[in-house]
Amino acid sequence: MEKKWWHNKVAYQIYPKSFYDTNGDGIGDINGVIEKLDYLRNLGIDIIWLSPIYCSPLADQGYDISNYYDIDPRFGTIDDLDRLIAEGKKRGIGIVMDLVVNHCSDEHEWFKKACEDPDGEYGKFFYIEDYKDGDPLPCNWRSYFGGSVWEKLPGHDDKIYLHVFHKKQPDLNWENPKLRKEVYKMINWWLDKGIAGFRIDAIINIKKKLPFSDYSVDGDDGLSSIDNMLKDATGVGEFLNELADETFRKHDAFTVGEVFNEKDEELPLFIGSHGYFSTMFDFSAESIKEDISPENYKNAIFKAHERVDGIGFLSNIIENHDEPRGVSRFIPKEDLDDTSKKMLAGIYFLLPGLPFIYQGQEIGMENLDKVNDINDLDDCANANIYETALHEGKTHAEALAHLINVTRDNARTPFQWDDSENAGFTDGRSWLMVNPKYKxxxxxxxxxxxxxxxxxxxxxxxxRKNPEYESTFVYGKFAPYKPAQKNLLAYSRVGEKSVMVIANYQKDAQTLSLPSKIKKVLLSNTSKTLDNSSFNSTEIVLSPYELLVVEMV
Structure with missing residues (x-):
């Protein structure tokens, strides 16, 4: 594998609105990130990914961008961002922006001009169709947030536009080369400014299956999941290769794709040595549909890494701004404590690829336990989740209980800096409730x-950064160990050294036979295992939720 500057880095995602507020308005800001750079450097972070801070009406928390070239005043100014980039570089920290180009805001100048003249130049930047009341819609796709993907074009009773996400997020028409040229111009403007790269949002959605057509109805609403269309769409690689050629590759930028539905044969194209992106997130565990169990988790992440072996790097996560807190999702509630949280951390962090930490994960932040009213939360997806639960026969209390387990607001509550009011996040009134567990x-x-x-x-x-072991953790061969042993999650990383990561993913002790003796304990989540003298044989007894990282003989 060709070695890249970012291979040995550790990344940290910041959701700026909830990270740290310096002006008392209850909203985190860029200056808050600057103020905490030394904290992040002390932790060992090399790359910061900022969730969107561009100008936005915040219909979908900044993923609806009204101006790609400016910062929303809630977060600060362009000058503040320039200072963040400069201060980050002083500390060896690169700043990665969020790239949201499947759609923009309906308040973006492009869409306003499209509304003024749907048949003109900017009308062709979007998917706008003729429509009269009573006519069938061009297709029966369901948006990610519920309801049809089609909405009346403002100011026009005979026109509709496509929005795969929120109705305030009209999809950009990537079939139009003029649109693509404007997108590339914007991306290069940011890279020339000195950012390290981009996290690329919902990028597979830029390719639609055209002409528009219906898919099999899969809900009481008479609509079809957007996933059915995406599985049928082909040709996104042509867009992505042009995007990379025109922007990322020219700057040797770090890029991480939010990619779903890619086929095995496409992996080298996405993350190979000349791939569209540097890496892409591993969503295998987050995508588990059935009940979470140690076996499901193990099978998902092992399969994901075996699938990309020898091709490229994945970016490893246990949570992000779109998921509930990882420790609350992957560990049974009755077993959730510091020991099990450390076990989960060790499992994912030392896999091949790039480890990402989401803000608050490093202190073990958990989901909310309950809310009294849906209005206590904020996410635009909540209403659809709640109404669907009621439609399925759940009571109000049951629908709220379901919502609190899955809402994205779990990850968006303010960072818990200390036990003072508002968890030290703000001197004002927080934009979103603080998790009561902050005490x-x-x-x-x-x-x-x-x-x-x-x-x-x-x-x-x-x-992971220790010079003695870095090349092994970054480039070492990955191999699952005893995958058939229930609730054992163990794998080797073999390069200049031979290292094993061993986790007992259950509340009962279990015995493990090793392939050879342990040479050295590198890390443990229980103090008793740090005594090397206890490893004179190849059989060890693992206590509940015990994690061991060991160098083997």
């Missing part, structure tokens, strides 16, 4: 506690 789960309580989740993440990062 017990917060950075101030952990930063100097050698047994804390935070210190464990710091040790994980330090181990």
């Amino acid at each position: 017990n789960i917060n950075l101030a309580a952990q930063i100097n506690d050698s047994d804390s989740v935070f210190i464990f993440y710091k040790e994980l990062i330090s181990l």
